[in-house]
Amino acid sequence: MKTDRHSLAFTRDVAKRTRRAGRAYVICSPKNGMVEIRVESRIEQAVVHALELDPRVVSYRAQPFTFNLTTGEVLQVKPKIKPKNAVYYTPDFVCSVHDVPIAIEVKHQDFVKENKVLFAKANTVAADNGLRFVLVTSADLPDQLQHNLRLLNQYAAQCRAQIPAWAKAVQGIALQSHAGTAAEVLKDLEPVNHHLAAGLLTGQIAVDLRKQALQDPLCVIAPAWGSLNALEVLCYD
Template structure:
């Protein structure tokens, strides 16, 4: 469902089930406006993809597939207008996202392993779409542990933050060797500057093992920021640092 006029049109609606509100609203990087997701896992995946340097653009709920024919539609409503068969008789699928990389793109589905176990045919979707010439990547919760997600949610608003050249140089000089964040703060550098450089890939640290804190050790790097790249996009082109 499109909830922000700045957001791209979407191909499916997000509904509520009973008294439980399913919808999660997020504003990830590389995706205009506020988007609506069906689960926290999907919302977390959007935030993590927005910080992944391999991803250059995100589209939520981009198209609807007719899995029997391979045809794609801008929405289920568009499919209803063109198809005579009732919706309940059609084999349709709308992926969570379309992720654009430097020279490639792929559809991405975030699905909890418990739901995959309940619906094992979910694992057949990549091969079905491959027959029609499309790439689908299924991501479960093992790629998005809670600590990592909390850290990425903290960093997400800072990806495009501006830093003074003087602050950047001071942090670079102070972190040529691994150093705790609290030591940089004692040198009168700011949380904002330090976290911004982690989000932008210049300061590297372990985002999986523990929450970001004063005791987190960071080090300056000009290499590819692999601490931001934990999603299974290994075959996609990696951007140069």
């Protein structure tokens, strides 16, 4: 895969790994100025989708830097020759949330249990360098949530020009409505799924993205009163 002058810097190129169980993914990031974001698993892809939609996240990068767990350094560029006894660790992402830099590691829940010591060391190095270290596991991103995040990112990218008009139509209805199914509340708007996505992306309506399927006309929606809290699906504490 190629990078260009607009691609974000990284210390570990997941696209060049030769030993992998699956393929690498390359995602275009509107939040970062339409640059490439490279990830190596579906759960990392889901984290990208969450970061793109999260109104708290200003920007983010994948494979941003490498911790030297032996010396406690944060390496923006790894040396060509690895020093003797050096133990390297590269977080999957770094993001800025309310000007707080957060290093994010994404792993399956079982892997986290088996590597508590490793993550404890990474957390210490991060804290010593002014970073918060957060683990996101497969348990944090259930399948239904991943599907909804992927769908909303598609709408956000592909229907950017149409979303304001759809959202305006939803606003007039949502302000006069109580919680109900999408089919009931948005019955006068067609297509319902397009208006549902636009209303959610602009804070007109709220949906529990972990439990409700956005493509289901019976999913329960409620007025959001301008809040985008429904899109804040990751915990950075």
